[in-house]
Amino acid sequence: MKDKLLEIIEYLKSKGVDYADIRLVRTETERLKVKDVTVDSIVHDVDQGIGIRVIADGAWGFAASSSVKSGSFRKTANRALQVAKASALTKKGNVILAETEVHQDHYETAFEIDPFKIRLNKKIDLLLKVNKLLKRKKLIHMAESQMDFFKIHQIFASTEGSLIEQDILQSGGGYCATAVDGSEVQRRSYPTSFGGDYACAGYEFIEGLQLLENAERVREEAIALLKAPPMPAGAADVILGGSQMALQVHESCGHPSELDRVLGTEISLAGGSFLSLDQVGKLKYGSDIVNIYADATVPGGLGSFGYDDEGVKAQRAPIVEKGLFVGYLTSRETAPVVDQKSNGTMRADGWNSLPLIRMTNHNLEPGDAKIDDLIADTEGGYMLETNKSWSIDDKRLNFQFGCEIAWKIENGKKGQIYKNPLYTGMTPKFWNSCDAICDKSHWHVWGIPNCGKGEPMQTAHVAHGAAPTRFRQIEMGVSK
């Protein structure tokens, strides 16, 4: 197949393109969902095709086809050329790409156990056991658990001479208990909400999630929330749990640091960014203890890979250092705007999608606190855990996030629980109120398999390293 790709690259060169690359992607997916004690669905999918990007007449064109029959590659290449020539009709200047190294390489995810070779019964039985534990109390109206596995094989070739093969394996899962009493409905999820936790890893990741060990606690917390009062409104000190911090980093740091948003090219759907070009090296994004890096090299991170979809090697790029905003996520087209080379974040969610600037593992570096010490050090406030709702404006400033559960912290101790906790803020003010981050022993890279961006909508697999973190005097809201 590599020969066929290289043949198309030569063909496009013969057509006089300024640049072209081709990706052949084959993704095998297995999804298991269990509702109560019934296996709701087991789906196996094989999805493959080619995507060809060209710069011709100084403008971009992209065409993709699921057909990998002989003849269809050249047809798709011609279509990409036709699309580029149409784009050129409105261009304001020629697309210029930052230089990058040429690579011939093979990258693969390190893993121990291939999840596709684990018997279906073993996987189903684990989910059924979880649900049976959750359903052991009558107030649990519904138990839902799931596992997802992705095996991605990709070959990338470019007119600059890169030829890169990657084999990426991703695994994840989790569960949710819905408790109902009259008109009151509350949920608790594990390890986190909306599907659970994910990683570039094999089935050993599922075995390490301790799904069964946490089911009874999750069930009891869901039931307890039915009788819990709503959180009172007003300013308070807040400790956010690790998975909620992952969401906080994602929405209020990850997306605004995407340089395509800053340059206005995502404005029609997702919006722009408050991190304008004049803020680099000047904006005090957070307090001195806030350090955020985009690191596509973190072992096991769901946003880890060998090379991005422009053939740029995975790397670690600083975004916020000692609270100062210092850099963006970039592509080969956008990096020259900030006088840099690409830091390798262009990714597509499949053969049929155009690569976009995407978060990789966008990590808040650990601090030096221990969670017990941090709670003990908090005179009055709340601890919030597990994301429930998220909303942020189109420049990524005004946000309101909700969690599944909150605990009152009084005189350094966790006490009363509250339902439907919400908090709101403005991004830089919020991050500047950060005064403690837990240490490496509490730090975890949370995998998020559903980051939406682009038109047509693409769903990226990204991750965020985070630990429980404290913020002072945050505005808390109340659900009504």
Next chain:
Amino acid sequence: MIGQDKIYTMIEKVMASSKADQIEAVVIGDSSGLTRFANSYIHQNVAVDNTKITFRVSIGSKIGTASCNSFVLTDLRRALKSATTIAKRQKPNPDFDGFAQPADYPKMDTFDQKTSKFSPKQRASKLKRVFAKGAKYDYDMAGAFSTGDGEVAVLNSNGVRCYQQYTSASINTIATGEDSSGYASGVSVKVDDLDIPKLADVAVKKCRKSRNPKSLEPGEYEVILEPAAVSELFEWLSFIAFGSKAFEDNSSFLAGRIGEKVMGENITIADDALVPANPGLGFDFEGVPKQRIEMISNGVAKGVVHNLISAKRAGTKSTGHGLPPEEAAEGAVPMNMQLSAGESTADELIGEVENGLLVTRLHYINGFLDPRVALMTGMTRDGLFLIKNGKLRGGARNLRFTDSMLDVFSNVLGMTSERAAVAAWWGSMACMYVPTIRVGKFKFSGKTDF
């Protein structure tokens, strides 16, 4: 497109080789072009062809699902075999009563040759006019313009054979100035139905009229919600309230309240894919004919939509709202919702507001805050206007709303007789058909500086 005859012939050949008790095949083909523009030039331009084939197989009440995107005999047979293997290893599903039975399907007029053949060059040509409209005021124009065609076929071993081809054209555009922006959008089966220069004019006019926006304090305001804003609220309502899964897990505000008044008497919310204004598929992805279903009838909770399995659990029949097989675990979801019309014009509605706001669209809504009361939050965007004494009086800086949609739709003081089709984010054949509405009280909980 592959075409009905070729699909039927090939799938029947593949199904004939299987010994499973029942087999269902869903074929979804899509050939689309999407041109994205920003800063008044085309920066992304794509053309994609794809065909997805999904087999569901039952052995007794054990179900397996497998799919591929290759319409080649060996790959199709491999996918069917994979579905059968999964079914054999599955646990029985007590809610499975078999796949759909043959039925009469409505004839839908959802294909337009010109839209099917609309080229990237033609899209670029239309967009040049959009850019020219913005250039007049030095505004940057951004958005997306898509055209394409597709086909859906559902076949099963009970004899179900349904097929529909469609085209879709949609555009959204934002005009951005120094301190303001304006938005407009359109969607239709036919590209010629889109009056693109007029839509660009609307976006530019909104941008001009909202210059020098005033800062407002959060609080309760009387609001006019334009169709784009209403549609965005409906997208969330479809998931948190009107789908079968939310009803089943009790998180829907309809659960346990059927027959009760939950919204104002002037509110009827239905899903209807069969009307020409917001046409969808005439059948669902299980091969069940689509029905018009009223979820809210004159303010009274009536019910939700169902697929075959959720209907069995609820002791009723499928309403023809099953999702593609790989998403079946999400239950049934209404994809062509509409809100009842009123008797006013938009100008008349605005004219009745003494002191309030006009909202062009909403952004990043979330409806998971407290679904039992449909509590949602989100931002205004691309055209928030002050209304004083029945007239638009300039722009306002954007606000965050946090409010219960049960309260909002219990307090609708008027609606336009004219309704607009608004594209929904989840597919070419999904859109909303809604009027502009006047809401007596809408709660804003936060503000921005832009």
